[in-house]
Amino acid sequence: MTVGFRNSGGSAVRSGTVTFGTHVIGALGVDWATVMSTEDLPTPIGAGARVAKTWTVCVDAWRVPWGMHVETRDVTVRWK
Helix, strand or coil: CEEEEECCCCCCECCEEEEEEEEEECCCCCEEEEEEEEEECCCCECCCCEEEEECCCCCCHHHCCCCCEEEEEEEEEEEC
8 A cells, every 4th residue: 555645744754653444345345344554654754745655554364254355444644
């Protein structure tokens, strides 16, 4: 998953995390589970700068039975 970050503030972002919510979806569209994973932000991000980073988001095979699929729907960022 590739996510772009833009720092619209007046000072650099020095640390932070990005959390992905990956959903296990059944054949009929029912959301059976959400698996959360957290990674560090690609810091520093200077004032006015934009940076993109790609992460591999994985879910254990036993969590995704035959006929189901995964979708990363939620992305939350916390920075300092």
